[in-house]
Amino acid sequence: MSHDRHTPRTVRITAAGSKPRRRRGWDIAVALLFCAAIAGSGAAALSAAGNGAGEPADSAASSAAELRLGYFGNVTHAPALVGVRQGLLAEALEQGTGTTLSTQVFNAGPAAIEALNAGAIDAAYLGPNPAINSFVQSRGESVAVIAGATSGGAQLVVRPGIRDAAQLKGKVLATPQLGGTQDVALRSYLASHSLAATPDGGGDVTINPTENAQTLKLFQDGKLDGAWLPEPWASRLVLQAGAEVLVDEADLWDGTLAGKPGQFTTTVLVVSRKYAADHPGTVEALLRGHVAAIDWLNAAAPAERAEAVNASLKEAAGAELPRDVIDRALRNIEFTPDPLAGTFPRLLEDGVESGLTKPADLAGLFDLRALNQVLAEEPGHSRIGAAKLGTE
Structure with missing residues (x-):
């Protein structure tokens, strides 16, 4: 786009x-x-x-x-x-x-x-x-x-070969904007796996809030290891840049807080x-x-x-x-x-x-x-x- x-x-x-x-x-x-x-x-x-x-x-x-x-x-x-x-x-x-x-x-x-x-x-x-x-x-x-x-409609997509959260240590990931919904979701997911990511880009995993079109290009250029993105950007990285889904956010919601699982x-x-x-x-x-x-x-x-x-x-x-x-x-x-x-x-x-x-x-x-x-x-x-x- x-x-x-x-x-x-x-x-x-x-x-x-x-x-x-x-x-x-x-x-x-x-x-x-x-x-x-x-x-x-x-x-x-x-x-x-x-x-x-x-x-x-x-x-x-x-x-x-x-x-x-x-x-x-x-x-x-x-x-x-x-x-x-x-x-x-x-x-x-x-x-x-x-x-x-x-x-x-x-x-x-x-x-x-x-x-x-x-x-x-x-x-x-x-x-x-x-x-x-x-x-x-x-x-x-x-x-x-x-x-x-x-x-x-939000997923963490990563480079092939990254199979679990532990392999994210030392990696560089992107979200659309600091404090946005996907940014918070990624930081929460990392924390649940004992991985720190500070708002200033420090910690075990570096998170770079990045405009979505730039995220696609940076991933294609090998400068990002993954991103937590809304649609259609998750699908674009998967189908146009060879990314693989590590986390579908729907899998993290069991339905107890919403009407049904995955919501x-x-x-x-x-x-x-x-x-x-x-x-x-x-x-x-x-x-x-x-x-x-x-x-x-x-x-x-x-x-x-x-x-x-x-x-x-x-x-x-x-x-x-x-x-x-x-x-x-x-x-x-x-x-x-x-x-x-x-x-x-x-x-x-x-x-x-x-x-x-x-x-x-x-x-x-x-x-x-x-x-x-x-x-x-x-x-x-x-x-x-x-x-x-x-x-x-």
Whole structure:
């Protein structure tokens, strides 16, 4: 895939099927300069809203003129990819509250959270650990998880000949970004096998947080021994660079914290608490489009789903994937609006043990009220619980 997939871009969509047009990106950079000040604003409004993501509402007063959404050019973000390209998100927003959708493509969760906390975007698809980190660091004032998106689709892939964890000692591995979901997962796995890896790159195993396209090239050039990656990057290293799977993360989840064995959260949908408190109707409309995208992905025939996701990747990231790569990637993941809230305490614990976050109480992280209202109106869906970590 093209390297420029990781250059942030913004697309404004006014209605389903309309042609995207680029926005100027300087406001993103300016907002980031004032991250600390902006991230702390609106706390009083959130307290008045009960520290939740806001009650679902149909009032025009609760709608926003614009919703700025972040997501990644990864297969694990297929609900966002397909939802944007097919106009499902824009249509739901336009019909629900007359809100315009604009989008920003990111490489990894910490960067998306930084933009969200800076007020540069309003909602984002990202991994659970960046959402946890933001919630903990802001003492619950920054974001709320309002839905799940994807379960599964992350693997530790390595050079042939590496058969067990002990052989990773002295090796150099990569993850998409320090503090991201795969970064925490790798550090936790190493610690469980008595291998140290410090955030500054020291320890028994060197971990170099690296942009995904660079990881593929470095692995092909023999400069990396492996990487813990989301799809489609794990599949790309296996099928295009000769890597082998040492750990499928699905094998590390036995089902006691989720609905069934192998389920673990890869992607969730989060929203700024201030934005949600100010515009609950817009958040509900976003969720309608989100559920529609998930339903489409789950109902589509495998070939149709692969074609749609690939076309969406080309639009978001600049290039399609080979058919064998997209097929392998999609086989490894499940699309679900359930954020699997019961898994989050373990994710927090893994982050604490890795030295990348602080111990905290996650109560209030989830606000699934609007999601459950949407699901109640859609056939084939059940109510989703927050595992006593928020409202539902």
